[in-house]
Amino acid sequence: MNITDLTGTAQLANGLQMPYFGLGVFQTKEGQEVIDSVTYALDAGYRHIDTAAVYQNEEGVGLAIDNHKTDRKDIFITTKVWNADQGYDSTLKAFDTSLRKLKTDYLDLYLIHWPVKGKYKETWRALEQLYADGRVKAIGVSNFLQHHLEDLFHAAKVLPMVNQMEFHPYLVQQALLDFCRQHHIQYEAWSPLMQGKVFNVPLLKTLAEKYGVTITQLVLRWDLQKDVVTIPKSVQQQRIIANAEVFNFNISPEDMAAIDGLDRKERIGPDPDNFDF
Numbered sequence: 001m002n003i004t005d006l007t008g009t010a011q012l013a014n015g016l017q018m019p020y021f022g023l024g025v026f027q028t029k030e031g032q033e034v035i036d037s038v039t040y041a042l043d044a045g046y047r048h049i050d051t052a053a054v055y056q057n058e059e060g061v062g063l064a065i066d067n068h069k070t071d072r073k074d075i076f077i078t079t080k081v082w083n084a085d086q087g088y089d090s091t092l093k094a095f096d097t098s099l100r101k102l103k104t105d106y107l108d109l110y111l112i113h114w115p116v117k118g119k120y121k122e123t124w125r126a127l128e129q130l131y132a133d134g135r136v137k138a139i140g141v142s143n144f145l146q147h148h149l150e151d152l153f154h155a156a157k158v159l160p161m162v163n164q165m166e167f168h169p170y171l172v173q174q175a176l177l178d179f180c181r182q183h184h185i186q187y188e189a190w191s192p193l194m195q196g197k198v199f200n201v202p203l204l205k206t207l208a209e210k211y212g213v214t215i216t217q218l219v220l221r222w223d224l225q226k227d228v229v230t231i232p233k234s235v236q237q238q239r240i241i242a243n244a245e246v247f248n249f250n251i252s253p254e255d256m257a258a259i260d261g262l263d264r265k266e267r268i269g270p271d272p273d274n275f276d277f
């Protein structure tokens with residue numbers, strides 16, 4: 001990987017450039033908190049924001065982007081259709097609602113949040129329509145395991161361009177990552193910091209000291225060197241700034257392998273084969 005700053009992008013299957021590094025806003029409160037965190041991120045040079053209808057903060061995300069000096073076209077916005085809205089017509093409606101809240105007339109990336117059984121193929125058809133109509137620049141999925149992707153491939157005219165998955169040193173899912181790469185589906189990490197639990201892993205502490213960086217910087221750099229788009233969440237300005245200082249060091253192949261070796265197949269969030277919402 002040869003990205004040198006926060007504007008570094010992954011090229012999606014349709015040629016769209018997706019910034020490798022973004023800000024996540026799950027659990028960031030609607031209103032001032034999300035407005036501030038998105039503003040801190042844009043001020044720090046982030047050009048990619050990840051939200052979802054279910055996070056209930058799209059209005060604040062939209063306000064912060066609207067009020068920032070950066071051009072809308074230079075910011076990559078992702079949102080996701082929530083499970084209760086899956087289905088063809090309801091997805092089109094949910095998309096309109098998200099767009100209105102985000103105060104924009106197009107999205108960069110729209111994702112199916114979870115593979116709801118019996119629904120996700122119809123939902124995908126709606127995403128294909130939105131893509132054909134030029135209302136979204138790229139479409140993808142989240143929480144899709146290999147069998148969900150293979151099933152979707154049978155029905156799809158356009159293949160998903162991104163798969164956003166739980167990904168961190170305790171849950172690597174290398175076979176899924178390889179499968180996605182093979183099919184030119186960009187892998188994207190959610191909960192890259194294990195929602196703060198990275199601080200409890202002794203090897204990460206040792207390696208962070210070796211490179212003279214923080215544990216979050218080490219882990220986020222590991223994502224980038226694995227060609228994984230990453231979207232750490234913080235509401236604190238100093239953390240938002242520091243988390244993105246990952247372009248001035250390189251993790252050696254041996255240390256990359258050592259971090260891979262921490263894998264325990266341990267989830268923070270639900271199993272995509274067994275969720276009940």
Ligand SMILES: NC(=O)C1=CN([C@@H]2O[C@H](COP(=O)(O)OP(=O)(O)OC[C@H]3O[C@@H](n4cnc5c(N)ncnc54)[C@H](OP(=O)(O)O)[C@@H]3O)[C@@H](O)[C@H]2O)C=CC1
Nearest residue numbers: 024025026142190191192193194195196232233234235239
């Ligand atoms: N598609 C999906 O199903 C899912 C998608 N996501 C997306 O992924 C994003 C990231 O995942 P998320 O679950 O939020 O968790 P993260 O792994 O990004 O961890 C966020 C936590 O780490 C803390 N933190 C951040 N930076 C630092 C730091 N430098 N030092 C100490 N603590 C720090 C934050 O606290 P503080 O804010 O106080 O700094 C927060 O508690 C989400 O925000 C969302 O956009 C998340 C879950 C599921």
Ligand SMILES: O=C1CO[C@H](CO)[C@@H](O)[C@@H]1O
Nearest residue numbers: 026052054113114269277
């Ligand atoms: O993005 C997400 C954040 O948390 C939600 C509620 O637990 C998850 O369902 C979802 O995947």
